[in-house]
Amino acid sequence: MSTVDKQLETVRATIADEVPNRISISDVKYEGPELVIYTRDPREFASDGDLIRRLASKLRKRITVRPDPEVLSPADQAREEISDVIPEEAGVTDLDFHADTGEVVIEAQKPGIVIGRHGATLREITQKVGWTPEVVRTPPIESSTVQNVRNFLKQEREDRRDILERVGRQIHREPMSDDEWVRITTLGCCREVGRAAFILSTPDTRILVDCGDKPGAEDEMPYLHIPEGLGSGATSIDAVVLTHAHLDHSAFVPLLFEHGYDGPIYCTEPTRDLMGLLTLDYIDAASKEGRTQPYDSEMVREAIKHTVPIEYGDVTDIAPDVKLTLHNAGHILGSAVSHFHIGDGLYNVAFSGDIHYDDTRLFDGAVNDFPRVETLVLESTYGGRNDYQTDQGDSERDLKRVINETYERDGTVLVPAFAVGRSQEIMLVLEEAMRNGDIPEMPVYLDGMIWEATAIHTTYPEYLRDDLRDRIFDEDENPFLADQFEHVDGGDDEREAVADGEPCIVLSTSGMVTGGPITSWLEHLGPDPDSSLVFVDYQAQGTLGRRIQNGQNEIPVGGGSGRSNTVSMEMNVETVDGFSGHADRQGLENFVRTMNPRPEKVLCVHGDESATQDLSSGLYHEFNMRTFAPQNLETFRFL
Amino acid sequence: MSTVDKQLETVRATIADEVPNRISISDVKYEGPELVIYTRDPREFASDGDLIRRLASKLRKRITVRPDPEVLSPADQAREEISDVIPEEAGVTDLDFHADTGEVVIEAQKPGIVIGRHGATLREITQKVGWTPEVVRTPPIESSTVQNVRNFLKQEREDRRDILERVGRQIHREPMSDDEWVRITTLGCCREVGRAAFILSTPDTRILVDCGDKPGAEDEMPYLHIPEGLGSGATSIDAVVLTHAHLDHSAFVPLLFEHGYDGPIYCTEPTRDLMGLLTLDYIDAASKEGRTQPYDSEMVREAIKHTVPIEYGDVTDIAPDVKLTLHNAGHILGSAVSHFHIGDGLYNVAFSGDIHYDDTRLFDGAVNDFPRVETLVLESTYGGRNDYQTDQGDSERDLKRVINETYERDGTVLVPAFAVGRSQEIMLVLEEAMRNGDIPEMPVYLDGMIWEATAIHTTYPEYLRDDLRDRIFDEDENPFLADQFEHVDGGDDEREAVADGEPCIVLSTSGMVTGGPITSWLEHLGPDPDSSLVFVDYQAQGTLGRRIQNGQNEIPVGGGSGRSNTVSMEMNVETVDGFSGHADRQGLENFVRTMNPRPEKVLCVHGDESATQDLSSGLYHEFNMRTFAPQNLETFRFL
Secondary structure, three states: OOHHHHHHHHHHHHHHHHOOOOOOEEEEEEEOOEEEEEEOOHHHHHHOOOHHHHHHHHHOOEEEEEEOHHHOOOHHHHHHHHHHHOOHHHOEEEEEEEOOOOEEEEEEOOHHHHHOHHHHHHHHHHHHHOOEEEEEEOOOOOOHHHHHHHHHHHHOHHHHHHHHHHHHHHHOOOOOOOOOOEEEEEEEOOOOOOOOEEEEEOOOOEEEEOOOOOOOOOOOOHHHOOHHHHHOOHHHOOEEEOOOOOHHHHOOHHHHHHOOOOOOEEEOHHHHHHHHHHHHHHHHHHHHOOOOOOOOHHHHHHHHHOEEEOOOOOOEEEEOOEEEEEEEOOOOOOOEEEEEEEOOOOEEEEEOOOOOOOOOOOOOOOOOOOOOOOEEEEEOOOOOOOOOOOOHHHHHHHHHHHHHHHHHOOOOEEEEOOOOOHHHHHHHHHHHHHHOOOOOOOOEEEOOOHHHHHHHHHHOHHHOOHHHHHHHHOHHHOHHHOOOEEEOOOHHHHHHHHHHOOOOEEEEOOOOOOOOHHHHHHHHHOOOOOOEEEEOOOOOOOOHHHHHHOOOOEEEEOOOOOOOEEEEOOOEEEEOHHHOOOOOHHHHHHHHHOOOOOOOEEEEEOOOHHHHHHHHHHHHHHHOOEEEOOOOOOEEEEO | OOHHHHHHHHHHHHHHHHOOOOOOEEEEEEEOOEEEEEEOOHHHHHHOOOHHHHHHHHHOOEEEEEEOHHHOOOHHHHHHHHHHHOOHHHOEEEEEEEOOOOEEEEEEOOHHHHHOHHHHHHHHHHHHHOOEEEEEEOOOOOOHHHHHHHHHHHHOHHHHHHHHHHHHHHHOOOOOOOOOOEEEEEEEOOOOOOOOEEEEEOOOOEEEEOOOOOOOOOOOOHHHOOHHHHHOOHHHOOEEEOOOOOHHHHOOHHHHHHOOOOOOEEEOHHHHHHHHHHHHHHHHHHHHOOOOOOOOHHHHHHHHHOEEEOOOOOOEEEEOOEEEEEEEOOOOOOOEEEEEEEOOOOEEEEEOOOOOOOOOOOOOOOOOOOOOOOEEEEEOOOOOOOOOOOOHHHHHHHHHHHHHHHHHOOOOEEEEOOOOOHHHHHHHHHHHHHHOOOOOOOOEEEOOOHHHHHHHHHHOHHHOOHHHHHHHHOHHHOHHHOOOEEEOOOHHHHHHHHHHOOOOEEEEOOOOOOOOHHHHHHHHHOOOOOOEEEEOOOOOOOOHHHHHHOOOOEEEEOOOOOOOEEEEOOOEEEEOHHHOOOOOHHHHHHHHHOOOOOOOEEEEEOOOHHHHHHHHHHHHHHHOOEEEOOOOOOEEEEO
């Protein structure tokens, strides 16, 4: 008998002790981090509102109760009964019954009403029909990504349950080693921005935190080849944790599956969907630019299938000796500061991922409140000694000034923006500015995946700031549905027409001008001195965006289709830096300053060499903690 | 065509250019680090004394010339002719002909006479018989180890040639990576003494430097399991370099072969033989103590078969981007400071291994003279701020005092000693002291493998100090053959008889009282207050030797045979520290001080936590260099 099976025996005995005799238990098994209890008496189980909580606390596991498939009422009958229980105003758009697990997925416009106060409506459903309800939100703006992910997961349910059971047994295996150490190996994003990847390891467990590419250097992935990275086989990794979906953190997650990885990916639900969107676009862009696709779309589907979504604040077992908790990072939708509790009180490590310390229009500021954290791995994008950003109010005034001036000249305002994150922030600024009359009403064209990314934002309003969430729930108030936002879907002809037409604003990907439709916009607008190019986010070294910022005035346009021209850059180039999704130097310092307790050690990563070194030295002098500016491919041992 | 084959094509063309037309070349191939040229005209080749040197300099390779097997004179005829050429006083004891390579191995008491001035006699042999002579020394004291190793290698010649050809192709492959970095991963012996093991890696190459165990903690080998150690498979390692044969550096080398490694081991010839001796004893001790043997003797033979011996000072290609040079380390027979030249002038790392800075009776002091060295990995056994050893002259007087006092009491002097190293040093001291009348003539019993280890020393006098070498060549002067040295080979009864008998001196393994016959000696002598236990070498933490030094007076005796008694420790316990094979704090500082150029960085390893930290801090303050006291399982990146 394996150690997991032995341990399950003990768990079963405990459950038998706790659960009243009238409730019969037919099976107990692990699915991913959760312990799933199958019962022939789901109604009785649900009637004791406190039973699951008591079991969870006793067993120190996350628990899900499912009806034994034999006791379910027929789906048709259940459908009617469920419709009776859920109030009309919940706006149910779909009911999907899964006889294998006894789950019914309820898609509704207002999930809160389906859930009811403290889950009362859900319990009522279970009591009536036996089925276990799971609630998802109907996207307020139709999102093909969300639709595709949901359909795909529906279709792959059986595979997914096998995966989850395997992962569950892996998580709950007995630790093998008597040794105690915690190590971090830096695989990427040290003294550079891009290709974020770390291995967090203990004698029992190896966790890959992020697995990104480096914009402008897609082929440099040395960490894939060294043994302590992935060179010893992707199967040597127990789990992947993804802090957020930007490609410099996520691009090579699907590649892991091509290398044989078949373990879990832990991230928030929006990160999963955005990773799907961005990685598919990434391989699409590669083939458009004539590069070899690093993997095909099948691998993206594998990644999605292996994702175990986690909500902010939920403490989740991801290995015998590691608990993971994700917290809002304030950077983009679903971005997470990832906190690892190792051993039984042995050590705690937090990876900031990318963070924004202060509140923005889209998100609350990053969480930095952990019961314990000995080592912090901190991003340093704006860690340089002079990297203080303009206050967002001033930045907004500045952006509006540029827009007004460009409008006066009859020019077009072109904003390179990441599809995910800054685009939505700028949209909110523009919507308010036009509503208040600070800038003239004019069309705002959204090109690249910005529209789709926006739709995904509206699917997960729980991840947004309160007031924004409330506005999204009210269709008439949803700022993303404002009339001036136009989705560019007509290709290059449409772009040329827009560029030659009336004054307008264009938000287009890619955010660092490394490809995508922005190139096409620059081809049309570059030579026009009346138009403005406005950078609102960080431009990494080696990207065309950075070079234009630095004054390069001949720029290459045209992609893999055989053209390779240059246009001269006559546009008015402006940088409005207060909109970054990244904390500035002050924000990074504040993030550390307000931690309680403060970490003993800080690794400053994810920044240019000088930024990481400045931040490392600054934190050392300010807080007298041990700080480092590691290089890639180093290993630090803690304990 | 592989890159190696392409490169061999070029090499062949160069040889064809350089070699006169009258000499025909029938094959050119790699065998280990050497380029082997087969010629149908070996006599002509040998007649141009400078040709090989010119080729070596042109090709930047080490070159060996062999006759095409077809042109060899018959072995019987060659035997006679060779006997005619070599002067009688060379003392030839064996001639062994290998038709496959055209080599004849000449075993002689005086190899120098076989070689002749600048190799003249060897060239004469080749000219006469076509065969290529290789000369080995007849051990002045019969050594079963040397005999066994030589017989084994003779028997495995064909396998060995295959191995060498494979290794040769591996060494001379084209580098694959454009990246440039040098990393050191600390696998063991950091903030501890024992289990020395490092990985030196570049994008193309991974070299394991040492692979030892930790006395008293034989089962703790975490570095075997982590991917950047051996966890990704021993086959991910390109080469093993062994600084010396002590078990804390060599014990797990044979285990590599059980894990699938089949690459080369680079070390000196005496290190190879001593490794064979010590590892066989190691697994033997394990089974005697009832522990599982970590590997069987077959793996020791594999290790010997895969050893590529290197002489001090020879610059040897061991990878496409790495050249290795071994230098005398002064610690034990064949011990080597290992210098790695990486890339074409890119970076240089030296691993001190264990060193003795000053000359001893046995060896010259450690070499620290390298054209370049940016990083030094330095042992710190006596690196503590107060770890100054007594001058050896004073130590010798002290030892003689203890011997005389014990003799006066009719007691026995028991010296726990490593079979290899300190035993021979103490033997030289005792031999001289008796010869000079400083201590009474009395028997000196050598127990454990000390006798055999001494025989190996006399086989490789080139590795000893000049004056000692000369004495060994003269049988009447060979100090190791002095009458008072008695080999204990009668087991426990003999020990009991000796212990109960007349005053005498006993040198016995193990040196740290972690097993071996010393236990038996302590059982007999421990309760005798008239006898003395004299520590002459370093006692690591966790060993019984250290505990006795610290005053423990109940000691366990009896091994795996079911007995497990204790005896009370009534002996006079003395520590005479000037005989250590390790440099003391002053010696370590001097080693660094007299380097020219000095390294930029020093990693202080192979010492207790306080010793490594003291030395690290001391070197930093003294020489203003970057110094570290790493933990195990860290990775440092240079460049």
